[in-house]
Amino acid sequence: MTTYVLIHGAATDAWCWEPLTAELRGRGHAVVAPDLPCDDDAAGLAEYADTVVDAVAAAAAGAGGAGGDRAGRPVVVAHSFGGFTGPLVCERLSADLLVMLQAQVPAPGEPPGQWWENTGYGPARRESDRRRGVAEGAEEDERALFVHDTPAVLADGLLADHQRRQSATPLGAPWPLKAWPAVPTRFLLATGDRFFPPGFLRRHVEERLGFRPDEMPGDHLPMLGHPQELAERLEAYRSGR
Structure with missing residues (x-):
C-alpha cells in the first residue's frame, strides 16, 4: 500500500479528487486529499503546506502508523496552483515521488503572482485562443474553459458547489525553496486544456524542469474526466514502469 497525497488548485476544494480517490483506493492505496485554506487571507503557502502535512500525519495516526510498502513515504500529486505547494510538502515529508498535474512550476524566489508574466502565459494563451477561433478579449464561460471534457454531472457539481474565493495572500511572497x-518528479499534461494550453505548458516544463512532460487526454481537471487513466498513469510512475 502507498499513500497518495493529492493537492488541489486555486479557488476550489478537494472534492475534485473524489473520482481519482475512488480509483486509487480500489487499488488498495490510502489517499489524503485535504481542503486548503484558499479563502483565508491569513494563509500563505507555508500554511497550505502545513495543512497538507498535518492531514498526512492525522491519517497515519488514524491508521495506527501503518506506512505501507514505502515506509510512510508518500506519492504527492499537485494540480494547477497546487504546484507551488507540492514541492514544499515533498521537502517536509521526504516523498517518494512528486507528480505535477497540469501544474504551475515555481522558480526559487518567484512570487506566484509573477509567474504569469515571467512565463509568457498571456501571449501564449492569446495565441492559443486565436487558433481556436476565440476573439481577443472575449470571456469564455468556466465550463468551456476549464471542464469541457468533464462529464456534465461532475462539471455541474464543481461549478455549482465547489468553487471558493481565492485569497491573494499566497501570490505575493517569494517561493521559499x-x-x-x-525527489523524483514527473509532469503529466492534459492535451485538451484550454486554460493552460499544451504548447505553452510543454515549453514551461522543459524550461523549468528540464524534461518533456508526459501527456494524457483531458481538460484542466483530468482527475474528473479521466480518473481511471490518471490512476493507471500514477500507478505506472509509482512502480517505475
Whole structure:
C-alpha cells in the first residue's frame, strides 16, 4: 500500500479528487486529499503546506502508523496552483515521488503572482485562443474553459458547489525553496486544456524542469474526466514502469 497525497488548485476544494480517490483506493492505496485554506487571507503557502502535512500525519495516526510498502513515504500529486505547494510538502515529508498535474512550476524566489508574466502565459494563451477561433478579449464561460471534457454531472457539481474565493495572500511572497526538492518528479499534461494550453505548458516544463512532460487526454481537471487513466498513469510512475 502507498499513500497518495493529492493537492488541489486555486479557488476550489478537494472534492475534485473524489473520482481519482475512488480509483486509487480500489487499488488498495490510502489517499489524503485535504481542503486548503484558499479563502483565508491569513494563509500563505507555508500554511497550505502545513495543512497538507498535518492531514498526512492525522491519517497515519488514524491508521495506527501503518506506512505501507514505502515506509510512510508518500506519492504527492499537485494540480494547477497546487504546484507551488507540492514541492514544499515533498521537502517536509521526504516523498517518494512528486507528480505535477497540469501544474504551475515555481522558480526559487518567484512570487506566484509573477509567474504569469515571467512565463509568457498571456501571449501564449492569446495565441492559443486565436487558433481556436476565440476573439481577443472575449470571456469564455468556466465550463468551456476549464471542464469541457468533464462529464456534465461532475462539471455541474464543481461549478455549482465547489468553487471558493481565492485569497491573494499566497501570490505575493517569494517561493521559499532555493532549489527543487531532491525527489523524483514527473509532469503529466492534459492535451485538451484550454486554460493552460499544451504548447505553452510543454515549453514551461522543459524550461523549468528540464524534461518533456508526459501527456494524457483531458481538460484542466483530468482527475474528473479521466480518473481511471490518471490512476493507471500514477500507478505506472509509482512502480517505475
